[in-house]
Amino acid sequence: MVTHEVTLDWRDGPTRTIAVAADETVVEAARRTEQTLPYGCLYGACGTCTGRLIAGDLVHTERARALKPRHSTEGYVLLCIAKPRSDCHVEVGATVQAELVSNPWK
Template sequence: MTEYDVTLEWPDGRTETVAVDPRETVLEVALRQGIRLPYDCREGTCITCVGRVLAAGEDDTPDAEEAVDAADVFDYRRQPRALTERERADGYVLLCIAVPRDDCRVAVGPMVRAEVGDSPWS
């Protein structure tokens, strides 16, 4: 079974890497390992668990000018209704319903949440 390494990065420089089976979400694995991430609905409608893909695959040095499209790195258990197409193209991902397709680095924390608009469903 393939697992993907998802490195979670907080603004204070702390990082945690979790090995995520493509049948599980990033949030499920993080919580099981005792990593505290914000979440609420677990359905992809409230935007509380949002992260931003910084880099994927072999390229672990992000280009500040170029966003990583979250669709290149993650699939979803269901349609992420709380994010717009533009937000997804800019690398935003809902960790409660996101299942990885590649190794990646993801920014997490309240600053990422502040970068996106409010969910139309909350």
Template sequence: MTQYDVTLEWPDDGTDTVAVSPTETVLEVALREGIRLPYDCREGTCITCVGRVLAAGGDETPGAEEAVDAADAFDYRRQPKALTEDERANGYVLLCIAVPRADCRVAVGPMVRSEVGDSPWS
């Protein structure tokens, strides 16, 4: 079965890498492996689990100024209501409903959450 390596990058420069199949979400696998990602609704209607895609599909250009479109790395189980089209185009992804399409690196933690506006659904 195909799996993708999703590397979660924390504000303290720590990382966790999880192997995620295209039938599982990043949050499901992280929780199963004991990684404490923030989450709340698990439906894509809040912003609690947001991450920002730093690189996707082998494009490992650290410090690149150009935003990575989240669609380069993830599909969704359902439409992510809490993110705007611009936020998704700038790499933001809801890890509770995101299923991988490629190996990728994702920034996670409170600083990423603070970069995104409030959910229109909360």
């Protein structure tokens, strides 16, 4: 099985690199290796697991329903349905999801 090195980069926190198999989502690999990543629905609808791809190639294996086109353009990815096609560098942690939608009245 092909595996790729995926670097998980917590803002203001640690950076850790884990091996993710090509048929494994980043969230699955993180759970297997006991890395703390937020997640919710596990099928791409809720956005709790949102990360931001800095480098590399991650593909969504289901429709990324939680993301709007502007999010995808800006590099946001749903790690519960994302599998690596190369080594990757991803910003992770709960604060990434919080960027998807801002306070509309502020």
